[in-house]
Amino acid sequence: MRRLFAAFACMGLFGACQHSKPENTLKAAKVEAISYQTETMFKISCEKFDTYYADKWRSKTISDKASLDKLNDLLESLQKTDNAYEPDVRVKLLLTNTDGSIDTVCLDDKITRYKNASYETSVELANFVQE
Secondary structure, three states: OHHHHHHHHHHHHHHHHOOOOOOOOEEEEEEEEOOOOOOOOOOOOOOOHHHHHOOOOEEEEEOOHHHHHHHHHHHHOOEEOOOOOOOOOOEEEEEEEOOOOEEEEEEOOOEEEEOOEEEEOOHHHHHHHHO
């Protein structure tokens, strides 16, 4: 009986200690980007990005699984920062999920805004979306 209890306890501890990777639910990602070095007289919000840069951005759609997995990993690994920080938007991502919902990610070279929270933009993410 003790061995059976010990076996279940070990299985429970082993299962609790394993870190499971969140499933990638991305179906496609549309990247709308301008150069990070683009200067403006005022800060461009996520809502105004389309208005100010509609004729200037380059757009690409990512639909291959390897790139979507990499993008998902980059977004999941972002470090949270103070929500008072908002990006001076130079890149806008429209993430289409497998359930049909669309998430918007806006970023500059320092701050990323995703799911109503602010994160530090990683160098890897900044470079990935500008490729």
